Amino acid sequence: MAQHLAADSQPPRDRSRNILAAAATGVADFIARTGGRPEAVFERIGIDAECLGQTRRALDLADYVAMMEDAAQETGNDNFGLWFGQRYQPQMLGLIGEIALAAPTLGSAIEHLALWFPWHQQATETRLTRRDGLLRFEYRILDGSIVDRRQDAELTMGMFANVFRTCLPSGWAPEMVLFEHARPASWRDHEAAFDADVGWSQGTNALVFRDRGLDRAM
Template sequence: MAETGAVSSFAPTPPGKPHTGVLAAAASGLTAFIEKQGGDPDRVLGRSGIDPETLSQPTLSIALPNYCHVLEEAARQSGCDNFGLYYGQQFKPKALGLLGYIGLCSPTLEQALINFTRAFPLHQLDSTIRLVDLGDCYRFDYQIRHGAILARRQDAELTMGMVANLIRHVHGSKWAPQAVHFEHPRPEQWQEHGRLFDAPIHFEQPCNSMVIPKRDLQRDMADHDPLLLKVMQDSLLQLSLAGRGEQQSLVDATRGQVRQMLLGGEPPLEHVAEQLGLAPWSLQRRLRDEGVGFSQIVDEVRKEMATHYLKQPQLPISQLAFLLGYSEISAFSRAFRRWFGLSPSQWRQQSERHS
């Protein structure tokens, strides 16, 4: 999710544009929910570059950076730090449009989860979504792969709520997963996550995930409709095909891979190139053609993530070196002084005075 900042960096998405991000159904009821949390919907949408008319048409596309930004901006402007968490808990499957109906029209709850996972990459691009078979459980994994999106906590908590509500549609509101994992650091009001999911919550994980016992999925879907299921699947596929001509740049894709690998240390060029389906020399050459080097991208991603994490007061500065892939705190401190001419603690104090 993109950092909150200058409005000009988020250009509005024109209505009627091919699907190149996330379908507007993912923002169903957003303006009303922003207002309910004490925010100003017009201001939030305006700062995020989203045309309110787009939200009224569920099959129109919202650029993924704009979508993630609107959730972060809503949390900031309303003062509700758990905005995405609460928004996701009330997000019913039918509100998701085509994707939701694909789940609801499936024959069984297990097949609903499988069909939902298979269709999700068509509903939202530049993301990894998979269902991993763990034997007696499934693990639903979700992660945004768009390199221009840094702040994405609200989106992750919203998405896990959407998945939980697909299962709660059959089992009722008391159903709980075995565990929920989030890639972002533990927020200040983290106890709410455990209360609402009624499950162990783990933060700073490699991926956003939900562990779901298979025994909970052995039920029929009351709204099973094979014909409507096929119509929904075909419609979503056609929308996705219409937007395939536009993809994120190689620089953004590289930034995304770098950010995802930082928890394991400094990302090697070879590993990033492999994930992008390129030879290391080819990645270097193509980045040079774009006027940027690989080491420069790593440095810029670390710089952006450092300021993002420092704005979260509950995060100890001592944790930041690990989160940014540094083996020692001293290496992080030296890099930070090079970027800003201040220590991390001085930068945080200065930021708090101006917020």
């Protein structure tokens, strides 16, 4: 598996903090389906609804993260990001999703995601590491000015988990999921969504998984 750990090497980043609008594909419908008013969320945050889901348009990362936090408030669904991420398939992610799906194997897809995700979402670190005999796909926003980012972390871990689920047999689950933020009130939903134990108040967000099935064709 040494070849997969090469994803620790990161492409260069600048000081920008954009995210491709493809990451918001379907968010308006999901807000509406969970009892909220998407137009109210977009107006409060200052987001142009016309660009959401367009694969080549960009949003400010802070606005994107704030939109997810506001959507949780608007819908009264404290686990908004968790459930939005669980239904978010790789093909909805635009170019970075296409890169993962076009990879020859699952291991290669994960390696590509770790290496190239900071081009899809700037001011972000993604790494594939090994610790205590397990692999970890780590994710965290580097911009310290973006403080409230729980919803983003939970939806992003769901997006990444769905790359595994696209390739592996039904019933795949990580060994554990880690989050930077403290444990929320409805934390049992997170264990049910990922079918795994969840660690809170960690140094990074991560999917922890075994070195199994990574040679399976995408």
